[in-house]
Amino acid sequence: MVSAAAQAGVVAACVVLFVPMGLAGWHLSRNKVLFFSGALFVSLAVGVHLSPYLPSVPHLLATSFFVPGPGAASAAASSSGSSCVPFLHRVSWSDAASAGSSSAGAAANGLGGGTARTWSWPPSLASACGFARLSRDDASLLLNGSWVMVAGDSQARLLVLALLRLLLDPAAAAAAEPELFRRHSDYRAAVPARGISVDFVWAPFESNLTRLLREDLRLAPRVPDVLVLGSGLWHMLHVTDAASYGDALASVAGAAKSLRSPLPVPPPHMFWLGLPHLVNHMLNTDAKRAHMNGTMLRTYDHEVDQRGLVRGDGGPFLLLDVGKLTQGCGQHCTADGMHYDGEVYDAVLHIMLNALVIESQQRI
Structure with missing residues (x-):
């Protein structure tokens, strides 16, 4: 609703604008240059007087670029790609006609339930924000010359598997899998044609991650271009x-911030791999069923949100919300209540890659 002050301003502006222009037109009709100069002067004066009542130009542009979509999934396709980052996890799940290689491979390794599910972004959201599944060539071009380091537990290992399946041909990815899944061990791979290095660091506890950030990477001649921890x-x-x-996460956050601050080069793109949804009755030991329940999972997730780790709380890491993705895929996507089908980690990977596209554009 237009305020009374705005209405009065518009009326006054009309008087100021049209009365002088009419008089100018009557007296200056023989001198068109003088007439239009006077009209321009009066228009600018009116604009100055009206400006307090009008919305700002950036506000108008932002409103113009808002693209409505179905329900809460609508996205703002503004000139800043960061406005699309909160929508990266808005994926939909559906039954696939047949199991893809990632789902079938995960099921063969006992890492998922084997029920074929596939994911996608809603078409309106994908169109508004430009989200897309990357081909092998596109992913290789995006990561060209990059060092990608993923550190953590078995969830991190499954993300590395998804990355290798995207970057390598099927035979090479299958050959790398046994080495990657050696129990409690590190792993290194390379894509020589693109100069891409991929490291997995076995770091199941937060203290392992803090030591990696404070000691190992500080002594290294180079830091990773992409760093994923969880x-x-x-x-x-x-x-x-x-x-x-939570206290341990605060230490990780502090170490990550201190790693970024003194660098003479752009800091790594940092991601935090969230906890998966746990299906308690499917967990395979009594200890897991006793300690890894829904209540405990919620309190642990709360600590991630509150300890200055992820960006929403002022931290350095962009959250890869594995919990939301695994819950969306459902318990049919897991065989042990903890590790999920490869399609889930493919979704995590593509969310990360699309975030990298956005961040890379912002750094240019």
């Missing part, structure tokens, strides 16, 4: 203390 499952099982987990 932990919590081992702490939940063996320590079972959310407050202690």
